[in-house]
Amino acid sequence: MKTILVTGGAGFIGSNFIRYILTSSDEFNIINLDALTYAGNLRNLCDVESNPLYRFIHGDIRDKDTVDRIFCENEIDYVINFAAESHVDRSITNPEIFLSTNILGTGVLLDAAKRHWSLSPDNKYCREYRDGVKFLQVSTDEVYGALGKEGFFKETTPLSPNSPYSASKASADMLVRSYGETFALPVNITRCSNNYGPYQFPEKLIPLMINNCVNEKPLPVYGDGLQIRDWLHVSDHCSAIMTVLLKGRASEVYNIGGNNEKANIEIVRLILDATGKDESLISYVKDRPGHDRRYAIDNTKITTELGWSPSYTFENGIRETIRWYLDNPDWVKEIVSGDYMNYYEKMYG
Numbered sequence: 001m002k003t004i005l006v007t008g009g010a011g012f013i014g015s016n017f018i019r020y021i022l023t024s025s026d027e028f029n030i031i032n033l034d035a036l037t038y039a040g041n042l043r044n045l046c047d048v049e050s051n052p053l054y055r056f057i058h059g060d061i062r063d064k065d066t067v068d069r070i071f072c073e074n075e076i077d078y079v080i081n082f083a084a085e086s087h088v089d090r091s092i093t094n095p096e097i098f099l100s101t102n103i104l105g106t107g108v109l110l111d112a113a114k115r116h117w118s119l120s121p122d123n124k125y126c127r128e129y130r131d132g133v134k135f136l137q138v139s140t141d142e143v144y145g146a147l148g149k150e151g152f153f154k155e156t157t158p159l160s161p162n163s164p165y166s167a168s169k170a171s172a173d174m175l176v177r178s179y180g181e182t183f184a185l186p187v188n189i190t191r192c193s194n195n196y197g198p199y200q201f202p203e204k205l206i207p208l209m210i211n212n213c214v215n216e217k218p219l220p221v222y223g224d225g226l227q228i229r230d231w232l233h234v235s236d237h238c239s240a241i242m243t244v245l246l247k248g249r250a251s252e253v254y255n256i257g258g259n260n261e262k263a264n265i266e267i268v269r270l271i272l273d274a275t276g277k278d279e280s281l282i283s284y285v286k287d288r289p290g291h292d293r294r295y296a297i298d299n300t301k302i303t304t305e306l307g308w309s310p311s312y313t314f315e316n317g318i319r320e321t322i323r324w325y326l327d328n329p330d331w332v333k334e335i336v337s338g339d340y341m342n343y344y345e346k347m348y349g
């Protein structure tokens with residue numbers, strides 16, 4: 001049986017990934033290393049926490065001793081690094097934590113993987129590793145910067161990040177790439193477009209708009225609302241990550257996306273319609289500085305080379321997602337009220 005070290009598994013995509021693995025297979029042990037920042041929520045995993053193949057470790061990817069101990073005490077076969085500061089707006093007001101977690105944290109994980117997987121850890125030129133190991137970095141299409149009206153991001157598109165968040169993710173990608181080139185560490189990088197689905201922290205566009213509709217609060221649309229994002233259901237992102245983990249060629253980058261470009265205002269109107277609210281709630285507010293105008297993924301490489309394809313249409317996925325938030329008001333309420341942070345304070349100090 002293979003053991004996957006999932007970092008950031010209490011967040012939105014990480015928790016969906018852990019559920020996806022544990023409910024679709026019994027071939028993997030999962031160790032979830034998460035620092036439980038404001039974005040990490042163990043309630044996201046309460047339905048799988050007693051699964052014998054799952055274990056949670058409260059810790060920080062920047063903490064060398066913790067990471068080292070996990071590698072010493074467990075035979076880790078794969079690392080999937082989801083752990084990150086992930087919200088662009090927060091990176092504009094407080095960039096430092098993004099550099100620390102997203103860049104230095106990734107460096108700590110890479111070093112530990114290299115050392116523990118090496119067939120000759122004391123030989124600095126050793127480029128051979130235990131069979132079947134891999135480090136997968138979960139990155140983002142934002143590292144490519146912004147598109148105009150035409151064109152798509154390919155894996156060969158030059159990196160041109162525009163926010164401290166995307167710059168920190170691009171830096172981490174460069175570090176991962178360098179471990180592949182210099183040390184021949186088996187690595188992959190995935191770059192996915194915007195995810196939507198259950199358990200997304202309600203600071204992000206879709207859950208925020210749903211929650212504000214429910215509470216009849218203004219819907220803050222940045223600028224003219226015509227920025228375009230390319231949306232993918234989180235479970236399709238999870239299946240793509242698994243495909244790259246098992247089938248991706250070493251050192252390759254794979255873009256992930258499902259060809260679902262929508263303007264923000266279209267999404268907002270769709271949510272208004274689904275929740276039975278009217279457009280008077282829309283409030284155009286000051287634009288995000290450096291706001292990327294358009295993202296769009298060319299997914300040819302992962303679909304043709306690895307045979308992955310998304311299973312959700314946007315229409316079905318978004319309907320199901322809005323339903324999930326409407327059916328789980330307590331989950332949202334607990335986060336918005338900060339109750340769950342108080343709980344962590346008590347639990348973990």
Ligand code: NAD
Pocket residue numbers: 007008009010011012013014033034035036037038039040041059060061062081082083084085086087101105138139140141169191192193194195196201
């Ligand atoms: P999230 O903010 O919901 O979750 C991040 C998780 O990482 C949280 O559980 C948090 O507690 C944990 N974490 C933060 N700092 C940590 C640290 N120092 N040590 C250990 N754990 C730490 O993020 P998400 O939306 O689930 O994104 C997950 C990953 O996917 C990120 O790397 C992000 O860049 C990438 N990504 C996200 C999207 C998207 O649309 N959300 C799209 C493409 C790629």
Ligand code: DAU
Pocket residue numbers: 086087088089139140141142192193194195203204205206208220221222223225227228229264288295
């Ligand atoms: O593209 C992948 C990226 O998608 C991930 O790497 C990031 O981690 C993830 O947060 C997401 O980044 P975005 O900045 O695209 O997502 P966000 O939900 O913050 O915003 C989506 C769009 O909606 C963006 O154009 C900004 C706009 N927006 C957002 C919020 C929160 C608004 O107009 N109003 C809002 O209140």
